[in-house]
Amino acid sequence: MEPGEIHALLGENGAGKSTLMNVLYGLYQPDEGEILVDGKPLKPRGPADAIAAGIGMVHQHFMLVPVLTVAENVMLGAEQVRGGMLGFLDRRRARREVAEVSARYNLQVDPDAIIEDLPVGIQQRVEIVKALTRDVDLLILDEPTAVLTPQETEELLTVMRELKAAGRSIVFITHKLGEVKAIADRVTVIRRGRTVGTATPEASRDELAALMVGRTVRLTVDKQPATPGEPVLELSGLVVDDDRQVRAVDGVDLTVRAGEVLGIAGVQGNGQTELVEAVMGLRPLLAGSVQLGGERIDAWSTKEVLRAGVGYVPEDRSVDGLVKELSIAENLVLDLYDRPPFGRGLALRPDAIKKSARERIAQFDVRTPSAEAAVGTLSGGNQQKVIVARELSRPLKLLIAAQPTRGVDVGSIEFIHSRVIHERDAGTAVLLVSSELDEVIGLADRIAVMYRGRIIGIVGPDTPREEIGLLMAGITPDPADAGANGATAGTDAGAPAPSGPGSEDEA
Amino acid sequence: MSTMAVDDVAVAPVNEGFWTRARKAGLVLTALGLLAVLLFPALAASEPARFTLSEDASGAALKINGTVGAALFGAVALAAGVAILAGLPKRWFTLVLGVGLVGFVVSFLCWQVSTAPAGQNFMPLVNIVRGTFILALPLIFGSLAGVLCERSGVINVAIEGQLLMGAFSGALFGSLSGNLWVGLVAAAIGGTFISLLLAVFAIRYLVDQVVMGIVLNLLAVGITGFLYERLMQPDPAKYNSAPHFSNWEIPLLSEIPVLGPALFAGNIFLYLGLLLVLVIHIGLFRTRWGLRTRSVGEHPTAADTLGVRVLRLRYRNVLLAGAVAGIGGASYTLALFSFTKNMIGGKGFIALAALIFGRWSPTGALLAALFFGFADQLATYLSAINSAIPSQFLAMLPYLATILAVAGLVGRVRAPAADGKPYIKG
Numbered sequence: 001m002e003p004g005e006i007h008a009l010l011g012e013n014g015a016g017k018s019t020l021m022n023v024l025y026g027l028y029q030p031d032e033g034e035i036l037v038d039g040k041p042l043k044p045r046g047p048a049d050a051i052a053a054g055i056g057m058v059h060q061h062f063m064l065v066p067v068l069t070v071a072e073n074v075m076l077g078a079e080q081v082r083g084g085m086l087g088f089l090d091r092r093r094a095r096r097e098v099a100e101v102s103a104r105y106n107l108q109v110d111p112d113a114i115i116e117d118l119p120v121g122i123q124q125r126v127e128i129v130k131a132l133t134r135d136v137d138l139l140i141l142d143e144p145t146a147v148l149t150p151q152e153t154e155e156l157l158t159v160m161r162e163l164k165a166a167g168r169s170i171v172f173i174t175h176k177l178g179e180v181k182a183i184a185d186r187v188t189v190i191r192r193g194r195t196v197g198t199a200t201p202e203a204s205r206d207e208l209a210a211l212m213v214g215r216t217v218r219l220t221v222d223k224q225p226a227t228p229g230e231p232v233l234e235l236s237g238l239v240v241d242d243d244r245q246v247r248a249v250d251g252v253d254l255t256v257r258a259g260e261v262l263g264i265a266g267v268q269g270n271g272q273t274e275l276v277e278a279v280m281g282l283r284p285l286l287a288g289s290v291q292l293g294g295e296r297i298d299a300w301s302t303k304e305v306l307r308a309g310v311g312y313v314p315e316d317r318s319v320d321g322l323v324k325e326l327s328i329a330e331n332l333v334l335d336l337y338d339r340p341p342f343g344r345g346l347a348l349r350p351d352a353i354k355k356s357a358r359e360r361i362a363q364f365d366v367r368t369p370s371a372e373a374a375v376g377t378l379s380g381g382n383q384q385k386v387i388v389a390r391e392l393s394r395p396l397k398l399l400i401a402a403q404p405t406r407g408v409d410v411g412s413i414e415f416i417h418s419r420v421i422h423e424r425d426a427g428t429a430v431l432l433v434s435s436e437l438d439e440v441i442g443l444a445d446r447i448a449v450m451y452r453g454r455i456i457g458i459v460g461p462d463t464p465r466e467e468i469g470l471l472m473a474g475i476t477p478d479p480a481d482a483g484a485n486g487a488t489a490g491t492d493a494g495a496p497a498p499s500g501p502g503s504e505d506e507a
Numbered sequence: 508m509s510t511m512a513v514d515d516v517a518v519a520p521v522n523e524g525f526w527t528r529a530r531k532a533g534l535v536l537t538a539l540g541l542l543a544v545l546l547f548p549a550l551a552a553s554e555p556a557r558f559t560l561s562e563d564a565s566g567a568a569l570k571i572n573g574t575v576g577a578a579l580f581g582a583v584a585l586a587a588g589v590a591i592l593a594g595l596p597k598r599w600f601t602l603v604l605g606v607g608l609v610g611f612v613v614s615f616l617c618w619q620v621s622t623a624p625a626g627q628n629f630m631p632l633v634n635i636v637r638g639t640f641i642l643a644l645p646l647i648f649g650s651l652a653g654v655l656c657e658r659s660g661v662i663n664v665a666i667e668g669q670l671l672m673g674a675f676s677g678a679l680f681g682s683l684s685g686n687l688w689v690g691l692v693a694a695a696i697g698g699t700f701i702s703l704l705l706a707v708f709a710i711r712y713l714v715d716q717v718v719m720g721i722v723l724n725l726l727a728v729g730i731t732g733f734l735y736e737r738l739m740q741p742d743p744a745k746y747n748s749a750p751h752f753s754n755w756e757i758p759l760l761s762e763i764p765v766l767g768p769a770l771f772a773g774n775i776f777l778y779l780g781l782l783l784v785l786v787i788h789i790g791l792f793r794t795r796w797g798l799r800t801r802s803v804g805e806h807p808t809a810a811d812t813l814g815v816r817v818l819r820l821r822y823r824n825v826l827l828a829g830a831v832a833g834i835g836g837a838s839y840t841l842a843l844f845s846f847t848k849n850m851i852g853g854k855g856f857i858a859l860a861a862l863i864f865g866r867w868s869p870t871g872a873l874l875a876a877l878f879f880g881f882a883d884q885l886a887t888y889l890s891a892i893n894s895a896i897p898s899q900f901l902a903m904l905p906y907l908a909t910i911l912a913v914a915g916l917v918g919r920v921r922a923p924a925a926d927g928k929p930y931i932k933g
Contacts, residue, residue: 048814063809077813087795
């Protein structure tokens with residue numbers, strides 16, 4: 001690393017980027033090898049050593065205490081104090097320091113705001129301010145754009161350029177090629193814990209992607225135009241609260257038709273999770289209705305919903321999708337264990353379960369030594385394939401896939417995408433929720449953008465990324481502009497739109 | 508492209524709840540007020556109810572006719588309840604609720620005192636206030652021990668055991684040495700011993716903290732019970748006759764009517780307890796230690812990435828909590844009684860309730876402890892005047908209040924986010 005350089009660390013999920021940086025930051029201890037800072041070896045035994053050596057890190061999951069103020073979070077660990085041993089906090093000095101740093105690098109934050117009240121983009125700013133007040137020369141940003149809207153990402157890139165101009169070095173960890181090309185001076189590609197190449201940002205996307213995954217991959221999904229049929233899932237006026245009793249879904253009307261993929265795009269935490277859980281009967285509805293094939297299902301139990309022909313790939317596979325300690329075979333029948341051929345009366349039928357497991361492991365290309373292995377021992381991609389295999393083994397009317405490829409290797413992504421499209425072509429309605437805009441654009445036939453619990457626009461898959469990005473940030477084109485785009489919007493949103501007032505037609 | 512923010516769009520129609528938390532509280536208060544207005548005056552005798560400003564029937568007194576008083580203060584409670592129900596501005600809520608509850612209690616007392624047998628139809632306020640503080644004292648120490656532990660993310664169910672161990676070692680070493688201060692230090696060490704076990708098993712070996720706490724309580728009962736039977740019972744003169752701290756009157760302050768003799772003529776434990784509330788409150792919210800403690804209790808990983816040593820801080824706080832609770836235990840054996848088997852008798856669990864009722868804050872815990880102490884004292888008083896109300900009903904009050912508190916009726920109760928979750932690095 002050189003001073004004033006932005007060095008991108010590119011690699012797939014699980015390639016070892018974050019681990020490497022956690023070692024550098026002193027959170028993990030290296031088994032072998034050494035770190036050189038300014039020519040001197042550094043052996044950080046804890047983050048305190050790393051900070052002292054001028055290394056700061058903004059973690060992928062923010063390291064902020066939600067109930068404390070910005071100033072308190074910034075000062076934590078390096079508090080400005082008065083009164084010697086007693087250590088009374090000098091809040092005034094802390095506030096001033098926050099104000100100074102934010103003014104110098106154009107990172108506006110209110111020192112007295114409580115963290116949990118701030119939007120994600122601002123929280124990230126607080127993280128950067130926190131690192132900068134510690135006077136770091138090297139700033140590590142671990143997947144900083146994963147939770148940002150395209151506009152917030154743009155702002156972040158601006159901040160990074162300013163930091164670079166001020167002579168700070170930045171390690172920028174990402175798996176998004178576009179950002180690397182936009183900002184990096186140098187690129188190091190990591191695969192399976194090894195450096196596989198160094199490149200300049202002038203290298204083409206395909207070259208970088210090939211380096212990253214080790215073989216040439218298709219970045220687009222092959223598919224025919226959809227042939228939508230009857231409405232399968234109809235939501236109207238849906239209102240749902242999150243776990244903290246805060247409104248998460250605020251009047252959503254939506255229709256998914258047989259044979260089409262409806263993608264829900266949006267920055268994470270805008271109500272997508274709660275929407276899906278409400279449909280699945282996992283979360284109570286405060287208002288509105290859910291209809292499956294014309295029948296109201298909102299009072300049904302989850303089991304009844306599943307039995308009615310709904311497949312569900314939950315967004316957090318390790319918590320909601322699988323029982324990690326159970327075997328692959330057992331996980332594959334979690335939905336049908338009490339039905340023939342897998343169960344009879346009170347008993348399970350292990351032979352039938354094992355036989356079907358072997359078939360599905362082959363069919364869905366799950367890489368495992370045996371069907372008896374605990375699911376928790378598989379890689380993320382293979383775990384996800386187990387879920388997909390289970391859900392697609394029933395005759396489906398509707399498939400709900402939430403973040404189906406999160407934390408999954410590129411090979412498995414391709415496979416899962418092709419299965420989703422295959423399901424669509426077989427006439428199933430598909431509701432896809434993803435915070436990866438590329439995934440939504442690649443798979444969906446219509447894209448609904450969700451923002452603060454509402455659908456603020458439904459657009460076609462050919463809509464420019466920038467426009468979807470603005471929608472994700474809650475900015476809708478005004479009526480005059482909407483007229484120009486009306487052609488696309490009209491055909492895509494027009495057909496099913498139920499007469500709900502708040503959501504689809506507000507533009 | 509001109510833009511418009513989505514915030515401007517009309518909110519989708521949702522049935523907005525009329526029954527806010529304030530309104531529910533108002534409804535309860537209105538019901539209490541109605542009860543007071545309709546029932547208490549009818550039951551009260553038309554005799555004077557005297558509230559004397561001393562320890563007995565003598566001296567100045569506040570006097571009111573029982574029927575009139577019960578009706579008057581019942582009306583206060585009712586009015587407060589209705590006001591809240593009608594939708595009072597938020598900033599008045601706490602005050603009006605407080606006035607209403609006090610009105611209800613006074614109305615109740617007017618009824619009780621006026622119907623007491625002749626010669627007993629007075630209430631000595633000094634006794635009541637002093638008794639409230641004395642009964643609240645172990646709760647104050649206990650809940651402060653809870654605050655210290657749980658703010659740093661370790662659940663402390665072992666308060667009972669820490670109090671008991673403190674009481675025991677205070678009595679034992681106070682007797683052996685014949686020195687109060689040795690007894691006090693020994694009590695702190697006794698409480699710390701239980702804390703040390705909690706810390707090692709909860710922090711180092713990641714044992715479930717609630718289970719560990721319960722086990723430690725049983726352990727403390729076992730150890731102290733055994734040693735009590737083997738040492739103290741055969742030879743109480745040697746092992747169980749610790750000297751007691753005498754009361755220190757604070758000049759001037761002790762002259763204040765009612766509060767003076769009740770509050771400023773107490774023993775060292777009373778002053779220490781109140782001082783600790785203040786010190787821990789300031790420490791928690793105004794010092795480096797407090798900021799680190801709170802962040803470790805909320806988000807230990809974040810604190811760790813900034814160089815705060817999470818486990819060491821937790822150890823320190825848990826041990827400190829043990830010392831505080833130990834001293835609380837000594838407030839029995841070095842000031843009031845000699846040691847008896849299982850003498851804490853569940854106060855540690857009420858302290859835990861006070862901690863939750865007080866929302867994990869030192870001042871809140873103090874108020875909760877005083878409320879519980881008052882209920883306790885009132886129960887004693889009512890049985891003394893042969894009240895028709897079974898004293899067991901009043902003894903239930905603290906627990907009922909805690910259930911209501913935990914159910915979220917008195918503001919949202921939110922424990923520190925990492926409370927009870929062991930921290931594992933990496």
